[in-house]
């Protein structure tokens with residue numbers, strides 16, 4: 001067996017495990033990011049000094065550490081989480097600070113797919129995103145240039161997302177394609193012509209290794225090899241933990257013949273990629289260049305991801321000193337992201353608030369904060385029925401909270417012009433729902449007649 005170094009960055013360790021024949025590499029260089037206690041790190045490093053067989057145990061140890069679900073919730077874990085969240089606050093809690101930091105800048109959105117737009121499931125072929133998430137991302141792409149950056153192959157993730165107006169960077173950023181439907185940000189055909197595949201020479205090797213891994217791992221129940229065109233994934237989410245060392249040996253026995261491939265870890269998955277200097281961080285920079293924003297000081301890139309490969313993009317944003325990364329995780333992980341969100345549902349809430357903020361700030365700028373196609377949620381504070389009847393005639397609005405197509409509301413305000421404008425002025429500064437206390441029974445109509453409190457503006461556009 002030729003002696004090859006196979007780098008297995010431990011997804012949660014602070015070290016890259018360089019499995020090497022020479023004991024000289026006992027102290028692997030500190031790897032980017034990684035969350036592992038000192039004691040576990042010492043144990044893992046100790047494994048490196050033991051003979052080859054036991055080195056595989058180091059792999060299994062890091063495979064185990066790569067799946068936080070193994071972390072039983074204990075008081076120390078919740079203390080860890082509390083201190084971690086202080087350094088990586090929720091992007092939802094920090095929303096106002098985030099949008100303030102983006103004022104006057106061009107936001108560009110970069111979204112990982114698995115674990116960010118779609119929940120993690122056992123079967124990779126069934127990792128569907130919800131309809132409401134798709135609707136949200138579609139609206140987001142009308143507000144900001146938006147790219148999907150994923151380990152999945154481009155065609156596969158397009159079949160999941162089904163939005164032609166987005167940019168796609170599949171195979172961990174090694175397969176970049178511009179939008180195939182024009183939108184506000186890609187009117188000219190330049191965007192649609194974007195196609196960049198820096199690892200195209202590796203295609204025959206990837207296919208060859210794919211076949212060998214399928215053959216080699218078929219004896220391990222639950223193991224699944226996924227071909228993502230310029231990279232491969234060996235899934236062990238459904239493999240009995242007692243079989244993980246067998247699987248690690250099987251993968252290692254194939255890769256030892258391919259020194260131009262490297263092994264990294266993701267969420268219960270072994271990722272096999274070409275050793276070219278390209279990753280999601282490089283893909284982010286390439287896309288900013290494609291948008292003509294790479295040297296623009298007013299660009300504000302936002303990258304949302306959940307896995308080890310997204311750290312390359314988080315670090316890129318820190319290096320550039322622009323925008324920020326948001327890690328999607330329920331558990332503390334060492335990360336270069338600034339903020340955190342717990343799961344895809346929180347990602348959707350964050351994106352929805354971004355869309356709402358964009359529309360409200362557009363209207364505030366145009367001093368015309370309501371669009372015909374907006375829908376307003378109204379809470380009508382009861383007032384003497386005669387006013388309501390006189391103003392609204394028989395088209396009386398329900399007294400309960402209701403949704404009213406805005407064009408009807410705008411016609412209404414022409415009648416109520418004198419009375420509603422103050423409420424609308426207030427509404428234009430409201431980014432989201434305001435709490436409306438229960439109308440008091442004895443509330444008298446003010447001298448301005450009916451009082452309307454707009455609880456939120458749902459932007460239809």
Ligand SMILES: O=P(O)(O)OC[C@H]1O[C@H](O[C@H]2O[C@H](CO)[C@@H](O)[C@H](O)[C@H]2O)[C@H](O)[C@@H](O)[C@@H]1O
Pocket residue numbers: 112113114115119120121122123124125127149150151152226228232233235237266267268269271306307309
């Ligand atoms: O860059 P990403 O979009 O996050 O892709 C990373 C890997 O995601 C997928 O695997 C993960 O999601 C699966 C479905 O939820 C889950 O079964 C698996 O355990 C996770 O690791 C995808 O299948 C991989 O090819 C990607 O590399």
